[in-house]
Amino acid sequence: MNPNMTPNLMAVLPTLIIMVTGMVVLIGDSCLKGWKSTKSLSAIVTLIGIAAAGFFALSRITEDSIIVFGGAVVIDSFSNGTALILLATAAFATLLAMTYLENKNLNLGEYYALVLFSTSGSMLMASANDLIVLFIAIEILSVALYVLAGFARTDEKSEESALKYFLLGAFAAGFLLYGIALIYGGTAGAAGNGGTTNLTLISEFLRHTNGVANPMLMAGIALLLVGLGFKAGLVPFHMWTPDVYEGAPTSVTAYMAAGAKIGAFAAIVRVFNAFIPISPYWLIALQVLAVLTMFGGNLLAIVQENVKRMLAYSSIAHAGYLLVGVCAMAGNPRAHDTALGAILFYLFGYMLVTMGSFGILIWLSKRGHDCTTMNDLKGLAKTDPTAAYTMLIFMLSLAGIPLTVGFFGKLQIFNASLMAGQVGIAISMAVASIISVYYYLKVVWTMCFQEPDGNTVEGRATSSFGVNVTVGLSAIGCVLFGILPQTLQFLINASNSIMRP
Amino acid sequence: MSPLLFWILAVVSVGAAVLMITTKNPVRSALALVTTFLCVAVYYITLSAQFIAAVQVIVYAGAIMVLFLFVIMLLNLGAPQALEEKGSLQPVIAWSLGGILLLTLTAARSLFTLNSPQAGANVYEPLGTVRAIGLNLFDPAQPWLFPFEMTSILLLVATVGAIIMAKRQV
Incomplete structure (x- = not known):
């Protein structure tokens, strides 16, 4: 091996550990004879790999940023912080899946391998410094998610969701790639000959254009936004979200809702940070998308009778709030730093709550019947108070009620937005949050103030160690970080490694 | 590139392309498409883009064509009358889109200064070879x-x- 490669490989060590763990699980599950006789060995190996990667990511969270592999990848505290959130997502997705997949007769080692691979893809998205790397990372994430969405192969809805996700995702990938090609053309002369796909060089090129963008570059940014917006589930590119979330197995939905969104927003932050010198061109587009996403997601969520669909629309609305943060990045330097910290904090809080609330749905799902509708939850407080009151915490956090982690996430994004002087969008964020309280509390009302009837689930049917740990940790984290948000200060500081160009 | 080679390739590739859309037999259509692909590959070689030429042959003339033939076989489209259609808007749309493309290309020819073929073939010679691409890729x-x-x-x-x-x- 070329000795010069060692620092490069060391820099991407967490991602490599995750990829290698994925391969070990894949080989062990299919080739080693004793592997399957040990119960949930795949899941245990997965968790060990995640823990090792998380250890390395955490130990480097304060280190200076380095650019490796000839400018293709940047490793800084932002990428390490995002990696930590993603690794937590993967760990929760593993814990949630163990008993749930067994009940569905789907306990295949490939599930864990695919979760690991898609996590490595989203970790790369957070550290991509080149649009080509970004594209490949998105594809690794997406291809694994397409398969995971259709993992319940005998279930028609799961198949449908996989096919829908795949077809629309392939379409979005086309937009993304075309956008990258146009950006390459639009930055002609940036790197000596031809154009560039390197984000550092693009940002440098834009700084020397005095804030004037050429039409080819603008078209490229627009197409790139469509591609990334699809992954993040922004209105009007959100059509796939409810169907895919509803059809996919619940543990996959939980992973998809958190993992894909974190990766997509890490990428949006990186890419649009490089585009800040020409922010007057794209800021208005992003703001319109943010308002559409917040109101579209929240208004459509109100009429949903299926909890998974409702959470899907709610995840769209949360993508809108995050986009408000991205808009605030384009403001003054102080707003830029506040917005970045807020986005990272918000992603962490969103991840905790998403994993927790889907975890409760898994708790209540029994063999042959997934708990998905409002009817299933009717009067749950009488049949299973623990599940009902834990769900209450998550719903309050999603709505952004004080003393929960969701409140502080929203508050910080709101602050950043005001700091950037974007008052209009900050107000629409507040209004959208108020609308959202209605349907979150509708779940609470259904659980606590309605009488159970024949449809109500009896209580925890899939109560296993993994699900208990996930729901417990999420609920504790949700309240703890809601009361003491400063304990997450290291995560907020991690975002300072992204400089305003 | 010698003018003789250019004209042979030009006639064969355009002829094959026309044959592809005019013939009623799907298999013949596919074979005409292969001919066009191969002619384009030869063009790439004359422009010193060996790598793209090889990819053109392997991916388009190879893999994509096999897919086409598979679909023809699976749908049992062997009969010549299978592709006949009446009263379709498709030819009109195709002609108009083709016309727009021709106009755009002509406009581009007059708007941008293009290198003459002789200069273009030599200036970028090192860029298109398999060796150059390999060295760049693994550096x-x-x-x-x-x-x-x-x-x-x-x-x-x-x-x-x-x-x-x-x-x-x-």
Whole structure:
């Protein structure tokens, strides 16, 4: 091996550990004879790999940023912080899946391998410094998610969701790639000959254009936004979200809702940070998308009778709030730093709550019947108070009620937005949050103030160690970080490694 | 490139392309398309883009064509009358889109200064060879090594995924 490669490989060590763990699980599950006789060995190996990667990511969270592999990848505290959130997502997705997949007769080692691979893809998205790397990372994430969405192969809805996700995702990938090609053309002369796909060089090129963008570059940014917006589930590119979330197995939905969104927003932050010198061109587009996403997601969520669909629309609305943060990045330097910290904090809080609330749905799902509708939850407080009151915490956090982690996430994004002087969008964020309280509390009302009837689930049917740990940790984290948000200060500081160009 | 070679290629490729859309037999149509692909590959070689030429032959004339023929075989489109259609808007749309493309290309020819073919063939010679692409791709100082290696993970995921989705029982 070329000795010069060692620092490069060391820099991407967490991602490599995750990829290698994925391969070990894949080989062990299919080739080693004793592997399957040990119960949930795949899941245990997965968790060990995640823990090792998380250890390395955490130990480097304060280190200076380095650019490796000839400018293709940047490793800084932002990428390490995002990696930590993603690794937590993967760990929760593993814990949630163990008993749930067994009940569905789907306990295949490939599930864990695919979760690991898609996590490595989203970790790369957070550290991509080149649009080509970004594209490949998105594809690794997406291809694994397409398969995971259709993992319940005998279930028609799961198949449908996989096919829908795949077809629309392939379409979005086309937009993304075309956008990258146009950006390459639009930055002609940036790197000596031809154009560039390197984000550092693009940002440098834009700084020397005095804030004037050429039409080819603008078209490229627009197409790139469509591609990334699809992954993040922004209105009007959100059509796939409810169907895919509803059809996919619940543990996959939980992973998809958190993992894909974190990766997509890490990428949006990186890419649009490089585009800040020409922010007057794209800021208005992003703001319109943010308002559409917040109101579209929240208004459509109100009429949903299926909890998974409702959470899907709610995840769209949360993508809108995050986009408000991205808009605030384009403001003054102080707003830029506040917005970045807020986005990272918000992603962490969103991840905790998403994993927790889907975890409760898994708790209540029994063999042959997934708990998905409002009817299933009717009067749950009488049949299973623990599940009902834990769900209450998550719903309050999603709505952004004080003393929960969701409140502080929203508050910080709101602050950043005001700091950037974007008052209009900050107000629409507040209004959208108020609308959202209605349907979150509708779940609470259904659980606590309605009488159970024949449809109500009896209580925890899939109560296993993994699900208990996930729901417990999420609920504790949700309240703890809601009361003491400063304990997450290291995560907020991690975002300072992204400089305003 | 010698003018003689150019004209032979031009006549064959355009002729094959016209044959492809006029013939009623789908298999003949596919074979005419292969001829066009191969002619384009030869053009690439004359422009010193060996790598693209090889990819053109392997991917388009090879893999994509096999897919086409598979579809023709699976849909049993062998009969010449299978592709006949009446009263379709398709020819009109195709003619108008083709006309727009021709106009755009003509406009581009007059708007931008294009290199003459002789100069273009030699200036970029080192860029298109397999050697040059390989050296660029595997040079640790270049940013292409990492994404290239990452595609292996992408292909692995796609392979595993295809097997999971296709097999009813594992």
